[in-house]
Amino acid sequence: MLPMSYYLVLGAVIFGVGVLGVLIRRNALVIFMSIELMLNAVNLTFITLSRYLESLHGQVYVFFVMTVAAAEVAVGLAIIMLIYRNWGTANIDDINLMKW
Amino acid sequence: MNIVIPAINWASIAPELVVFITAMVVLLIGAFFPRVSSGVTAGISLLGVMLSFLVTASLWGSSELAFANMLALDNYRLFFNFIFLICTGLTILASIDYFGKSSEPVEHAEYYALLLFACVGMMFMAAGTDLITIFLGLETMSIAIYILAAFVKKNIKGNEAALKYLLLGAFSTGFLLYGIALIFGATGSSNLATIYKYLSGTSNLSSPMLLFGMGFLIVGFGFKIASVPFHMWTPDVYEGAPTVVTAFMAAGVKAAAFAAFLRVFVYALPSLQPNWIAILWVLAILTMTIGNLAALLQENIKRMLAYSSIAHAGYIMIGMVAAKNAAADIGTYSVLYYLLAYTFMNIGAFIIVVLYGRYAEDNLNISDYAGMGYKYPVLGATMAIFMFSLAGIPPTAGFVGKFYIFAAAVKGGFIDLAIIGVINSVLSVYYYLRVTVMIYMREPVADQPGLKFSRSATLATTIAAVATLVLGIFPDTFITMARQSVSLILG
Numbered sequence: 330m331l332p333m334s335y336y337l338v339l340g341a342v343i344f345g346v347g348v349l350g351v352l353i354r355r356n357a358l359v360i361f362m363s364i365e366l367m368l369n370a371v372n373l374t375f376i377t378l379s380r381y382l383e384s385l386h387g388q389v390y391v392f393f394v395m396t397v398a399a400a401e402v403a404v405g406l407a408i409i410m411l412i413y414r415n416w417g418t419a420n421i422d423d424i425n426l427m428k429w
Numbered sequence: 430m431n432i433v434i435p436a437i438n439w440a441s442i443a444p445e446l447v448v449f450i451t452a453m454v455v456l457l458i459g460a461f462f463p464r465v466s467s468g469v470t471a472g473i474s475l476l477g478v479m480l481s482f483l484v485t486a487s488l489w490g491s492s493e494l495a496f497a498n499m500l501a502l503d504n505y506r507l508f509f510n511f512i513f514l515i516c517t518g519l520t521i522l523a524s525i526d527y528f529g530k531s532s533e534p535v536e537h538a539e540y541y542a543l544l545l546f547a548c549v550g551m552m553f554m555a556a557g558t559d560l561i562t563i564f565l566g567l568e569t570m571s572i573a574i575y576i577l578a579a580f581v582k583k584n585i586k587g588n589e590a591a592l593k594y595l596l597l598g599a600f601s602t603g604f605l606l607y608g609i610a611l612i613f614g615a616t617g618s619s620n621l622a623t624i625y626k627y628l629s630g631t632s633n634l635s636s637p638m639l640l641f642g643m644g645f646l647i648v649g650f651g652f653k654i655a656s657v658p659f660h661m662w663t664p665d666v667y668e669g670a671p672t673v674v675t676a677f678m679a680a681g682v683k684a685a686a687f688a689a690f691l692r693v694f695v696y697a698l699p700s701l702q703p704n705w706i707a708i709l710w711v712l713a714i715l716t717m718t719i720g721n722l723a724a725l726l727q728e729n730i731k732r733m734l735a736y737s738s739i740a741h742a743g744y745i746m747i748g749m750v751a752a753k754n755a756a757a758d759i760g761t762y763s764v765l766y767y768l769l770a771y772t773f774m775n776i777g778a779f780i781i782v783v784l785y786g787r788y789a790e791d792n793l794n795i796s797d798y799a800g801m802g803y804k805y806p807v808l809g810a811t812m813a814i815f816m817f818s819l820a821g822i823p824p825t826a827g828f829v830g831k832f833y834i835f836a837a838a839v840k841g842g843f844i845d846l847a848i849i850g851v852i853n854s855v856l857s858v859y860y861y862l863r864v865t866v867m868i869y870m871r872e873p874v875a876d877q878p879g880l881k882f883s884r885s886a887t888l889a890t891t892i893a894a895v896a897t898l899v900l901g902i903f904p905d906t907f908i909t910m911a912r913q914s915v916s917l918i919l920g
Contacts, residue, residue: 337614344603344607347603348600348603351596351600357592357596360596361596361599364596364599364600364602364603367600367603367607368602368603368606370607371603371606371607371610374607374610374611374614375610375613378610378613378614381614382614382617384617384618386613386618386619387610387613390561390609390610390613390619393561393564393565394606397564397565397568397602400568400572401568401572401599401602404572404575404576404595405575405595405599407576408575408576408579408588408591408592408595409592411579411582411588411591412588412589412592415582415583415585415588416585416588421592421596424588424589424592425589426585426586426589426669427586427589427590427664427665427668427669
């Protein structure tokens, strides 16, 4: 079995990729996907720690996180749809009526 | 393997249940009777809020843990419940007026239901004694508020606000969650009491996992309380969202985030206090100063109030830096009192913004307030009360709140913070008084058709104004209440 740190580092790297995606990409949908990547990196970390601590709590938390993420996606996609209808774009640089 | 089902004490979540069931009822009424008037749904929501208020009051003084130590039933939570319920109640009253003026018809049943769901989320945030409960409460609140921000669909500024709030809110959730995961890994539990016990019994307080976890929690909560440097979303979201939703966000979300922030840091991580005090010390100064400086330059009153709310988060963080894990600790109860005072004065100011418009989102420039005091003397005087209170001028709630916050800072040995805080308050007087000067010392620019004041919003303003004055002139009862709320049980 690989040592725990490998999985933790993998989780941290995926989280970092997600953060970079949010900061660099300009399409609202892609930003949203990057956020999902961050949440899944956290899930990986939870599972790893759960295994290492021999506690089932961490695995249960993953279910909570997935549920919340699903709810957030439902609302998030609805808002992005609304934006696309009213603005005709999902590029966050164009959606800038107020000072950003 | 024996699975023991823990005892479930439904009475311990009675206030939340009442609000939740009311929200469901309102939602169903909207679905089955689509043509019911907005007065009915708002009235039922208000009844639910009042009932929950009574239930909360009847539970006052209890001290126990419920739901397998996931929730606390203590005065700390009940005090915050009062804040959230007041906040929701005043917002509902103002919303009747706001949507009466709005040109676009809205699904009012859904609106009130979402408002109540957000309130339930806030209440669970204040109740949670487990990082996961706090996280679930936070998300219940946030998701409802993302929708509320975009509730007037054709308002493109509202759309933009919702998108920005959604993306940055979800981004911050990622950090909060990663923080929870790392703390879970470092301490082996997500329960605040267990974390506290583990940390006070170990000497290994500098493990990178623990410190990174703490740092990410600060980032996550920092976004929600709108602390600099995580405040970028605040002015845009507050300006774009419907004014009533902004009022709800500015007071409710901030109070809820502080409730959880304070509970986690002061009661679960006191062993790391030297570490987080160093961070919060810097953040408090930055938040106050940048919030106040930016507020000086604003022309839009909602944006000005947004920056002012950032500055207020800074003042509250001073109290948090001075807070200690002890019963009747002045740092903690000064924060509680300040949040109560802030709820009334801030929502009050936003409701005046709603009232002083012929249609929704009207008269939003500070220059539009010219001569308001002559045309509408009572409205002008009430706005002046809220502005004085936000600036911290006696005899208003804001003054007493600031007094206790700075007293806590001095008592805790953070005299530098207290001095910077006082300088900042002086700075803030400029932009608050600017509004008052506009109201009383400028001629009205143009002849506007008269405003119609609805009874509900007038009632809400009256409650807020009277409470602001009462909290300022007779603070004793409320200070005692706040002090009683600071005896936490950690099982």
